[in-house]
Amino acid sequence: FINQKLAGKKVIVTAGGTKEAIDPVRYIGNRSSGKMGLAMAQVARDLGADVTLITTIKTNITGIKLIEIQTADQLMTTLKEYFPTTDVLVMAAAVADFKPVNVADQKIKKNDDEDIFTIKLTKNPDILKTIAATKTNQFVVGFAAETQNLLANAEKKLNSKNANVILANNVASAGAGFGVDTNKITLLQKNQAPDTWPLMSKIDVAKKFWDFYLANKL
Numbered sequence: 001f002i003n004q005k006l007a008g009k010k011v012i013v014t015a016g017g018t019k020e021a022i023d024p025v026r027y028i029g030n031r032s033s034g035k036m037g038l039a040m041a042q043v044a045r046d047l048g049a050d051v052t053l054i055t056t057i058k059t060n061i062t063g064i065k066l067i068e069i070q071t072a073d074q075l076m077t078t079l080k081e082y083f084p085t086t087d088v089l090v091m092a093a094a095v096a097d098f099k100p101v102n103v104a105d106q107k108i109k110k111n112d113d114e115d116i117f118t119i120k121l122t123k124n125p126d127i128l129k130t131i132a133a134t135k136t137n138q139f140v141v142g143f144a145a146e147t148q149n150l151l152a153n154a155e156k157k158l159n160s161k162n163a164n165v166i167l168a169n170n171v172a173s174a175g176a177g178f179g180v181d182t183n184k185i186t187l188l189q190k191n192q193a194p195d196t197w198p199l200m201s202k203i204d205v206a207k208k209f210w211d212f213y214l215a216n217k218l
């Protein structure tokens with residue numbers, strides 16, 4: 001490892017897209033690969049932190065506590081348990097905005113005389129906002145993936161979600177979308193000018209983020 005500068009720090013990272021069940025075999029998902037969160041967890045581990053990764057993505061990463069979840073509700077329940085005793089929460093998971101109102105017990109069958117099938121959705125809670133509202137000394141990092149008005153939207157999230165920092169990226173710009181190994185980040189914090197980083201690998205983004213965290217003696 002590089003050094004042990006995060007030794008003694010408890011870090012929770014959430015990663016991947018939630019999978020909202022429709023029936024026992026189907027779900028509503030999204031294109032999040034979990035790579036950004038995984039990189040955050042890996043670098044924190046290499047810096048000596050005690051890392052818990054809560055994720056929807058299968059991974060064989062070692063040296064951290066791994067908790068696999070599927071839905072936003074499970075993510076919320078898990079965070080309620082683990083957040084109070086953590087030092088840092090990095091909320092990189094792509095939480096579905098909506099989930100099916102009803103989850104069918106059995107596989108839904110198609111009906112020969114119906115060409116249109118409707119699934120009613122209900123809003124998921126904003127996990128980051130809910131959890132960060134209970135903050136004592138935790139340092140909370142949110143992400144903002146936007147396709148337009150990046151800074152204005154990210155600024156709004158910084159305030160409304162009680163986050164210390166928002167890492168914003170324009171998912172429509174080359175090399176910064178879901179699934180790729182690179183990212184282009186703008187870091188926002190209160191009363192500071194936004195800081196835009198060059199396009200770099202997700203591992204390098206994670207290194208730069210933890211450097212920022214350590215440099216600010218957080």
Ligand code: C5P
Nearest residue numbers: 091092093095124125126127128142143
């Ligand atoms: O509102 P938006 O989805 O753009 O916010 C992104 C940030 O909020 C991410 O850090 C994401 O993990 C978190 N989030 C959440 N619960 C939701 C939606 C987003 O915690 N229901």
